[in-house]
Amino acid sequence: MTTNGLSAQDLFEFSFLSDPQLSPDGKWVVFVKKVINEKEKYQSNLFLLHVDSKETTQFTQGNFSDVQPRWSSDGQYIFFTSNRSGKQQIWKIAFNGGEASQVTTFKRGASQPVLSSVGNKLIVTVPLTASDSLEDKETKEKTEEKLKPYITTNLVYKSDAKGFSDETFDHLVLIDLETGTQTLLTDGQYNHHSPAFSPAGMHVAYSANRSEDPEQTFFSDIYQLDLATNDTEKLTSSDKRFYTPNYSPDGTKLSLLGDDLEYTGATLTRVWSLDLATKELSCLTSEWDVECHDVAINDMGTGAASAGAVWSKTNDALFFLASELGSTHLYQVTLDKQITKIVGGKRQVYAFSTDKNQDRFVYAVSQSAAIPGDLFVSTLSGSEEQRLTTVNEHLLETKTLSAPEDFRFKANDGTELQGWIMKPVGFKEGETYPLVLEIHGGPHAMYSHAFMHEFQVIASKGYGVLYMNPRGSHGYGQQFVDAVRGDYGGIDYDDVMVAVDYALENYDWIDVSRLGVTGGSYGGFMTNWIVGHTNKFKAAVTQRSISNWLSFYGVSDIGYFFTEWEHKTTVMEDPEELWRISPLRYVKDVQTPLLILHSENDYRCPIEQAEQLYIALKQQKKPTRFVRFPESNHELSRSGDPGLRIIRLNEITDWCDQYLK
Template sequence: MKEKRTIRAEDLYQLKSVADPQLAANGKDCVYVVTTMLEKENKYCSNLYYINVDEKNNPVQWTFGENRNSSPRWSVDGKRLAFVSDRSGKGQIYVIDVAGGEARQLTTCPNGASNPVWSPDGTKIAFNMAIKNGESFSLTDEKDKKEDKKPVPLEVDKMKYKSDAHGFWDGKYNQVAIVDVQKGEVELLTSGEHDYQLQSWSPDGKYIAITADLSEDKDASFISDVFVIHTDTKELKKLTEGTGYFGNVTWSPNGKYIGIVGHEREFENATLSKIWIYDMDTEKIQCLTRDSDLLIGDYAIGDFQQGAVTPGILWGEDNHSFYFLATDHGNTVVYYGSLAGVMYPALLDRQHVYGLSTGGKVDRAVVAISKPSYPGDLFLLNVSTGELEQLTNVNGEFLAEIVLADSEPIRFKTSDEWDMHGWIMKPVHFEEGKKYPLVLEIHGGPHAMYANSYFHEFQCLAALGYAVLFINPRGSHGYGQAFVDAVRGDYGGKDYEDIMAAADYALANYDFIDKDRLGVTGGSYGGFMTNWIVGHTNRFKAAVTQRSISNWISFYGVSDIGYYFTDWQIKSGLHDIETLWKHSPLAYVDQMETPLLILHSEKDFRCPIEQAEQLFIALKHRKKETKLIRFPDANHELSRSGKPNLRICRLNFITGWFNDYLK
């Protein structure tokens, strides 16, 4: 029998990500998206696949080529499928007949189209498009497709003029439009100087639910309200009170109730999302999970899945039952809920459920599941029994030749009696009696959660003989409101102590860890904490800081979120430079002795590269051991969705640095 090999960074080119399952209303037909990375072309490729969940036959590929095909959505009668494809350039809406035939392009929007939503009668599709005021809905000829490449000045008169996801704002607003499926005619449903996000269509076809912030001063506003707009009169009705951030809007089958996920920002961006129900008859809204510490949605992080979609609440045929995803103690869980307030898990296991679709049924669901040593596949969930039947095996052949590490959960108490939860991943080919180096991983956010999910970076480290330790310190999601809020105003305080306590616990309970060969790494907030750690202790022999924060004072003015994030998280601003500096790792550069590799993307607008430059220069000026790696054409999302070759380079830089100092 051929011996299995260990995984490598380059194996990202071999692995497939399966996501966004969509079960049709008949409860049988399911379409999903499979994404791969193309090494030669250095890009991503996504295609649609079909499977009958009753017959469990071999999946059938429905789209082909090296483009991105995504967002498959069934018509209500299940006879047609709308999806988004960039085969003609920018993403546009296409429709394919399930009975056969070629996909037909419906839109030719100059800046692309996204988020297709069918009308109940199947004659129209609503969608989102970015457009300037007065700009044409469609490309009229080849001349329109060619952009003027001459540089032009950027005029800035607002603070929210850039974002890590979209770069500099170019005058376009996100609008909702409707296209006639037969005629291809496009009608703009919203307009003006606001961004509207399409949500869902009412069962009677009269209304479309959308979300938007209609505040005049967008720079000082951080809300998202729910509206319904009449498809004929375009009359807009506001359902929420301008008090919070709401989205994921879905209608009950009879149109009487609207399910909403959101919160009222009691703890700013550390507030738990909850389930809200709007009654169309009484015109009142109520929160069903107000007294619960359950976080609605999927807040687990990873570095592998592409195109995962978190749905809102998915209604059943009875108009009072529904299912949803929740984030809970290192897992994402499928929950059942009802208008009566009944809530309980329908699928509770050591797993990351990163996709859920019910087709409107109450007895079954298709779920996308990942585990620490399992990249991910689709399963059919029998709700009454909790049994899972595997539908796909997209990485079966590859995984048959690879040995992966699993993770062991750990729990411990801190000095102030807080419960902490995390994992230890042993090296691949672990041998009793041997000593191994350990790498401590710290997630970003800080309001995110490590989970029982596949993490390629962890597997690459374990394959090279490292133990990997990762925990959810206070500030992480999944452990209640008090836990996630505890980090605000205390960066580098108890969160630092939590992480050090995890290292102490690992050394005390796992005798295979070599205390003299400890490494630490993390990105974003995890990069901040890596910088903080090496400025406060010399127990780590090597460190890699990624897309990090080093100086909260300059971060205030250069990050796309800086001017409000420092207020929310550090609870300070430029009126209190002393506090910002006290929480800045750069203030402790004289104490930094750990060899530090600094990884940063050139186009990172969330944690701009000047954060890395300041730290690098300060360290080099003091003759400290450091190196700076700059990644071109990459933003804050490099590790998750960056150019394939750069993602591979990043992983090899990380493992190479630790190999140099810990082996």
């Protein structure tokens, strides 16, 4: 079927917007625009937008990764992180133009610039080993080293984001912008995150787990450092996970995002206030059964560091993002726990910023078939919304897109569930079409009203697309997201299959004999589980999946705790239970042709999971195909090499074409 829908190749034509930052006077926005250049590699530059005229100007040039823009308090400079020297370092550029100048030259780089409100101090995050000095500078000389073994005595020695540990820890460095003096603020073999200056610039708050065993404790405390005396005080009691502290304008309180780990990784994030004088903690959203964080899924590279909960200028309310019922919105909560929606609609608001006087908000939106990612502005009340950018209009206006239709239905136990269905591009009444079921990862994440390139590509090939949020997903309260823990392959499987049955009963254009299923990570686990338990689907694609929970425990970068958190048992306690819920156990029952997609450098769900599944299928001479993506990790589908992302999408649709057309 040939249509004018979005193709896999159209990925090259998209622009990806993130991290909008409103100037102190509210007149300008600086933001990051990422594109795929002629070498088929990502390139990120900063752009300036005049809010009233909507005129946009490219602010930094060159084939670099320019990210994390931050205004100086007087609006005269923009500081940002860039790899233009080789490693990521901090640079600055005058608002009125000119060349960028380098601020840091640390041996291993620097990132996350945070400026004091008085404008003469800067904090950056610097990776350091125990033997590193701030005097060590970045060098461009490459020295050939002899092969040597990797040796570790750590429990956590690899991560999907960074690969094998280089024994560095993230430390905070204070830079005096007038004298250039650099001061190391933190010490020890701990990671330190989310620094924030007090309004007077004399204190710094940050989050860290500085316990005796950070590898096996999962809380995160808030610390405050007095820059005059160099004294550090722990403000929280090592029983919760807190991050992104923000000082109130009067300097008397901190806002925090965090949770108490009651439901381990499924615990809802909430908004908190910490009184600096009394150390009293108040959970402002304790009575609101909503995840106070953006957990909506899209594949358009919208990720950026959370702003946390941002104080009102009157010290009595906080602004934050929260995810509910398939949307992420901007909310306000007062100190007496009154919650108001500021920016709503069927969409994902994935970033926001406000000016010094809080006259307006600028926020980034991803929405359905219409907006992959664009900027909007509105007043503090959320009224008078205006769209500021249309960066992908040149592409979308030439394409026919499939608009998702959301629907509600009942689970087997009566619980209300939410799903979406997309008709094939070129849909004609009276004809029938194959349907592909998509299953998200996590599982504690949320399909939403956000734009999904992958879904549009599948629809453009003549397929309907069905997706939903089964038990274990965010967006529907604490009990809903917790329900899957200890029940993988149970209530979640039932929810997914009920969604398919609902679609077949209510959309007569679906051909019941031509159903496909795909998913990644947890969604890959569920795809594997499905084909081992039903022959309803005639084609399946499993991506970055889990097939064996016994081996996952020891090979995944999170396996040693995730297994217990999610399954409520361990390899040592109940290996039989982990084998019972492993799709590999049921491989003899698989009849569905299964395409296996996996990244070779995936340390979250390592490729041995795919290898076990492939060999077990192949030895039985069952229809399968194994595609290995080199130099790629768990994030291939969202931020991986552009060329490989396109191959991945084409593999999915080609497999479906082979078995569903």
